[in-house]
Amino acid sequence: MAKATHWLEPHPHGLYVRPADLWIDPSRPVARAAVTHGHADHARSGHEAVFATPETLAIMALRYGIDAAASHNAAMSYGNGFERGGVRFSFHPAGHVLGSAQILMEHAGERIVVTGDYKRRADPTCTPFEVVPCDIFITEATFGLPVFRHPPTAEEIAKLLAAVRAEPDRAVLVGAYALGKAQRVIAELRRAGWDAPIFIHGALERMCALYAEHGVDLGELRLVSDADKAEMAGQIVLAPPSALNDRWSRRLPDPVTAMASGWMRVRQRARQRMVELPLVLSDHADWDELTATIAEVNPQESWITHGSEDGLLRWCELHQRKARALHLVGRDLEEEA
Amino acid sequence: MKRFAALIDRLIYTRSRNTKLALIVDYLRYTPDPDRGWALAALTDALDFPAVKAGTVRALLATRVDEELFRLSRQFVGDTAETAALLWPDPLSVRGEERPSLPKPRLESPAAVLRDDPSTSSASPQDERDYLSVADAVAALSAASRSDAPAVLAALLDRLDADGRYALLKLALGGMRVGVSARLAKQAFAQAFDVPIDDVEELWHAIPAPYQPLFAWGEGRAPRPDLADVPFFRPFMLAHPLEQEAIDLADFAAEWKWDGIRVQIVRAGGRRGGETRIYSRGGEEIGGAFPELVAAFDQDAVIDGELLVRGEAQGGVEGGAASFNALQQRLGRKTVTKRMLADFPAFVRVYDLLDVDGEDLRGLPWEARRRQLEAFVPRLAESHFDLSPVIEADHFDHLAELRAGARDAAIEGVMLKRRDAPYVAGRRAGLWYKWKRDPLTADCVMMYAQRGNGRRASFYSDYTFGCWTDAGELLPVGKAYSGFTDEELKWLDKFVRDHTVDRFGPVREVEKALVLEVAFDSIHASKRHKSGLAMRFPRIARIRRDKPAEEADRIATLQAMVT
Numbered sequence: 001m002a003k004a005t006h007w008l009e010p011h012p013h014g015l016y017v018r019p020a021d022l023w024i025d026p027s028r029p030v031a032r033a034a035v036t037h038g039h040a041d042h043a044r045s046g047h048e049a050v051f052a053t054p055e056t057l058a059i060m061a062l063r064y065g066i067d068a069a070a071s072h073n074a075a076m077s078y079g080n081g082f083e084r085g086g087v088r089f090s091f092h093p094a095g096h097v098l099g100s101a102q103i104l105m106e107h108a109g110e111r112i113v114v115t116g117d118y119k120r121r122a123d124p125t126c127t128p129f130e131v132v133p134c135d136i137f138i139t140e141a142t143f144g145l146p147v148f149r150h151p152p153t154a155e156e157i158a159k160l161l162a163a164v165r166a167e168p169d170r171a172v173l174v175g176a177y178a179l180g181k182a183q184r185v186i187a188e189l190r191r192a193g194w195d196a197p198i199f200i201h202g203a204l205e206r207m208c209a210l211y212a213e214h215g216v217d218l219g220e221l222r223l224v225s226d227a228d229k230a231e232m233a234g235q236i237v238l239a240p241p242s243a244l245n246d247r248w249s250r251r252l253p254d255p256v257t258a259m260a261s262g263w264m265r266v267r268q269r270a271r272q273r274m275v276e277l278p279l280v281l282s283d284h285a286d287w288d289e290l291t292a293t294i295a296e297v298n299p300q301e302s303w304i305t306h307g308s309e310d311g312l313l314r315w316c317e318l319h320q321r322k323a324r325a326l327h328l329v330g331r332d333l334e335e336e337a
Numbered sequence: 338m339k340r341f342a343a344l345i346d347r348l349i350y351t352r353s354r355n356t357k358l359a360l361i362v363d364y365l366r367y368t369p370d371p372d373r374g375w376a377l378a379a380l381t382d383a384l385d386f387p388a389v390k391a392g393t394v395r396a397l398l399a400t401r402v403d404e405e406l407f408r409l410s411r412q413f414v415g416d417t418a419e420t421a422a423l424l425w426p427d428p429l430s431v432r433g434e435e436r437p438s439l440p441k442p443r444l445e446s447p448a449a450v451l452r453d454d455p456s457t458s459s460a461s462p463q464d465e466r467d468y469l470s471v472a473d474a475v476a477a478l479s480a481a482s483r484s485d486a487p488a489v490l491a492a493l494l495d496r497l498d499a500d501g502r503y504a505l506l507k508l509a510l511g512g513m514r515v516g517v518s519a520r521l522a523k524q525a526f527a528q529a530f531d532v533p534i535d536d537v538e539e540l541w542h543a544i545p546a547p548y549q550p551l552f553a554w555g556e557g558r559a560p561r562p563d564l565a566d567v568p569f570f571r572p573f574m575l576a577h578p579l580e581q582e583a584i585d586l587a588d589f590a591a592e593w594k595w596d597g598i599r600v601q602i603v604r605a606g607g608r609r610g611g612e613t614r615i616y617s618r619g620g621e622e623i624g625g626a627f628p629e630l631v632a633a634f635d636q637d638a639v640i641d642g643e644l645l646v647r648g649e650a651q652g653g654v655e656g657g658a659a660s661f662n663a664l665q666q667r668l669g670r671k672t673v674t675k676r677m678l679a680d681f682p683a684f685v686r687v688y689d690l691l692d693v694d695g696e697d698l699r700g701l702p703w704e705a706r707r708r709q710l711e712a713f714v715p716r717l718a719e720s721h722f723d724l725s726p727v728i729e730a731d732h733f734d735h736l737a738e739l740r741a742g743a744r745d746a747a748i749e750g751v752m753l754k755r756r757d758a759p760y761v762a763g764r765r766a767g768l769w770y771k772w773k774r775d776p777l778t779a780d781c782v783m784m785y786a787q788r789g790n791g792r793r794a795s796f797y798s799d800y801t802f803g804c805w806t807d808a809g810e811l812l813p814v815g816k817a818y819s820g821f822t823d824e825e826l827k828w829l830d831k832f833v834r835d836h837t838v839d840r841f842g843p844v845r846e847v848e849k850a851l852v853l854e855v856a857f858d859s860i861h862a863s864k865r866h867k868s869g870l871a872m873r874f875p876r877i878a879r880i881r882r883d884k885p886a887e888e889a890d891r892i893a894t895l896q897a898m899v900t
Contacts, residue, residue: 147410147423245794266414274794276350314405
C-alpha cells in the first residue's frame with residue numbers, strides 16, 4: 001500500500017503528482033494544476049495550465065481573468081478526464097459548489113480520490129456527490145469533530161423566513177460566502193416559496209449571474225446600491241460575511257444580522273461575529289457525513305486534510321481504519337464554511 | 338423545556354436590552370407554573386444542584402463519547418455544557434439524510450415562538466408523551482445524589498434535542514450567561530403582569546423559586562404575599578444630580594457622598610434563627626463576599642449605607658475609608674479568603690434606617706428617621722458599622738467650599754436630602770440630590786479603537802487612549818465609549834478608519850495623532866495596566882482636534898492625581 005507515496009507527494013502547498021508533473025489545488029502558481037473547485041483556497045491565480053470542470057474554469061475566469069477557452073487550459077466535465085505521464089485523471093461531482101469535483105487518479109494499479117471540499121446533502125445549485133471507489137481516499141475535514149451536525153436545510157431556511165415575517169420593518173441581512181453559499185441560500189429560499197426580489201451586495205452580483213448562466217434559477221435579484229432603504233424593510237438581503245457589521249450595512253433598515261455557516265452550530269462563534277440569527281447551513285460535510293462517507297467509500301487508507309484532522313483521525317483509529325493527516329497550508333476555511 | 342430552550346437561545350443572540358425584556362415578558366405571560374418560575378430562577382442564577390457539577394458532566398460524557406474526541410471538541414467549543422449538548426447522541430437524528438423536520442419556530446413573533454401552542458407545534462403524540470418540563474428537570478436534578486447524578490442527567494439528556502440539552506446543562510451547572518441581570522428579570526415580571534416594580538423588588542427575595550405566590554399575586558389570583566420574618570429587599574431611594582446651584586439648607590440636610598458601594602443590610606426573623614442579607618443596589622445578594630458583616634449585623638433592622646474598606650484615603654485618618662480601588666479587591670467574589678478579610682477589612686457607614694424591630698420607618702420624614710438612626714447605630718458593633726455624619730454648614734456657599742475640599746479628601750461629593758421627605762423607592766424629583774465634585778480631566782492620545790455593540794456595531798466607538806512617559810513613549814491609561822454626540826461618533830469613526838496603522842483581530846491601532854480630553858471621577862494605582870493607572874468612569878469630554886498629540890498630558894501628571 002505504501003506504493004502511492006512513490007507517485008503522489010503531499011507538500012505543504014499542495015499534492016504533487018510526480019509522473020504527470022502536475023499539482024492538485026496548489027496554493028502557489030505552478031506550471032500545471034488540476035483544480036477541484038473555484039474557492040480561493042483551492043483555485044489560485046497564476047498557473048500556466050489549469051485542468052478543471054467547465055464551471056470551475058468559468059469561475060476562475062471571472063475571479064482571476066484567466067482565459068478559460070485558451071488551449072493550455074482544459075475543461076473536464078463530470079465523468080471525463082485525461083491521461084498524462086501514465087496517470088489517468090477524471091473529474092466526479094463533489095456536491096460542494098457549482099462545478100466542484102473530486103479528482104480520481106489511476107496509476108500503477110492504484111486508485112486515489114482527492115475530494116476537494118464536499119458535502120452529501122441536497123443542494124439545488126450543484127450536482128450531488130458521487131461515491132467513487134478507491135484505494136486511497138483523500139478527504140477534507142473542515143467539520144471533523146462530532147460537535148458538528150448540521151440540521152436539515154429546510155429547518156434553517158424556515159428559521160430565516162420566520163425571522164423575515166416577524167420583523168416587517170427590518171431587513172434580514174444574511175452573511176453568506178460569495179461563491180456557493182450565497183447562491184445556495186437564494187435557491188433554497190426560492191424552493192421554500194420566497195419569490196420576492198432578493199437584495200444583494202455588489203460583491204455577489206457577478207457570481208450570481210454566472211450561476212444563472214449555468215442554469216441555476218435564482219429568481220429576481222436586486223442590488224442594494226440601487227434600492228431605497230425603505231423598500232428593503234421586510235426583505236432578505238445577502239452580503240459577504242465581511243460586510244455584515246461594516247459601514248455598508250448602515251444603508252439597510254435596522255438589519256437583523258444573520259449568518260449562514262456551519263460554524264454557527266457553536267454559540268460562542270456566532271456571538272463573536274455579533275450574529276443575531278445563526279443559520280447552520282454549510283457546503284461542507286458534517287461529522288456524520290464525513291464518517292459515513294469514509295465507511296461507504298471504504299478505502300484501504302484515508303488521508304485527511306484541512307480542518308479538524310485530529311478528530312477524524314481519531315475516528316479512523318477507533319474504527320480500525322488506516323489513516324494519516326496531511327498538513328496542507330493556505331487553507332482558509334473560516335469564511336466559506 | 339423546549340420553550341425554555343428557545344428562550345435561552347434567543348437571549349444569547351439578542352444584544353438589545355429591550356428585546357431581551359420583551360422575550361422574557363412573553364415567556365412569563367404564556368408559560369404555566371411552575372416552569373416559568375424555575376426558568377426565572379435559572380436565568381438569574383438562583384438555582385444550585387450540589388450533586389451536579391462540571392465534573393459530573395465530563396464523567397458522564399466519557400461513557401457515551403470517546404474521551405479524545407470529547408477533549409478535542411471541548412477545546413474547540415470552549416464550554417463544557419455546550420460541548421456536551423452538541424456531542425450527546427441525538428435520539429431523533431437519522432444519519433446521512435435530512436431527517437424529518439421538527440420545526441422549531443424560533444423566530445416568529447416572540448409570542449408564537451415561546452408558546453408551545455399545539456397549533457404551531459408539530460410535535461407528534463410521541464413527543465407530547467415524552468414532553469419534559471423545566472419543573473420535571475429541576476425535580477430530577479434536586480433529588481439526585483452524587484452517586485446517581487450521572488444516570489439522572491443521562492436520562493434527561495436522552496429526552497432532549499441539542500438546544501434542549503444546552504438549556505438543561507446550563508440550568509444544571511449554572512452560569513447561564515445570557516445577559517439577564519436580576520434587575521432585568523424583575524422588570525420583565527413587573528411588565529408582564531403590570532405590577533409596580535418596587536413591589537416586585539420587595540417580594541422577589543422573600544419568596545423561593547418557583548415563586549408561585551408571586552405569579553398568583555401578579556395575575557391577580559391572590560393577595561400580596563406576607564413578608565413578616567423574611568429579610569426581603571427594599572428598593573433603594575435614589576438621587577438626582579444637582580442642577581440648580583443653590584439650595585436652602587433649611588430644607589435640605591447635607592452628608593458626604595462616600596466612594597464605596599451602596600448596600601442595604603436586612604435582618605429578619607428574630608435574634609435567634611434570624612437571617613441577615615446584604616443587597617447591592619440592583620437587589621443582588623452579596624453577603625457571600627462579606628461574611629464578617631453578615632456575622633456582625635445582629636439587630637432586627639434594615640439599614641441603608643455605604644460599604645467601604647478601612648483606610649485613610651477618604652477624608653484622611655478621620656474619614657477612615659480606603660479608596661474605591663481597595664474595595665474593588667473584595668467585590669464580585671463568591672467566597673473570601675482569610676487574607677482578604679485581613680488585608681481589606683470591610684465596614685458600613687450607615688446613613689439611613691428603614692425598619693427597626695419590625696417597624697417600617699420608610700413613611701417617616703428624613704429628620705425623624707435620622708433621629709432613630711442616631712439612636713440605633715450604637716446597637717451595632719462599632720468595629721463594622723459607623724454613622725455617616727451630617728455636614729454642618731451654615732449656608733449654601735459654605736457647603737460649596739466644603740465640597741471643593743472633598744477632592745483632596747477623596748470623597749465623591751455631597752448628598753443633599755430633603756429633611757421632610759419619606760424614604761421612597763427610585764429617583765423622585767426634589768427629594769435627594771447628589772452633588773459630585775467636579776470631574777478630573779486629562780488630555781490623552783487615541784491609540785486603539787474597537788467596534789461597539791448593537792446600534793453601534795458598525796462604528797468604532799470604544800477608544801483606548803494613552804499619555805506620554807518621560808521617555809516619550811505612549812502608554813494606555815484608559816478606555817472610554819461615551820461622552821460624545823452621534824455627530825462626533827461619526828467623525829471619530831471616520832478618523833479611526835482613515836488613520837488605521839495596524840489590526841489585531843477586531844482592534845484597530847490608529848496613528849497617534851488625535852487628542853481626546855478625557856473626564857474621569859478619580860484615578861487609582863493599578864497593577865493590571867502597564868501605565869500603573871486605572872481611571873474611574875472615564876468618558877470623552879471633548880475632541881481636541883486643535884491640540885498636537887505631543888502636547889497631551891504625561892503619565893506623571895496623572896500620577897499626581899492618584900488617590
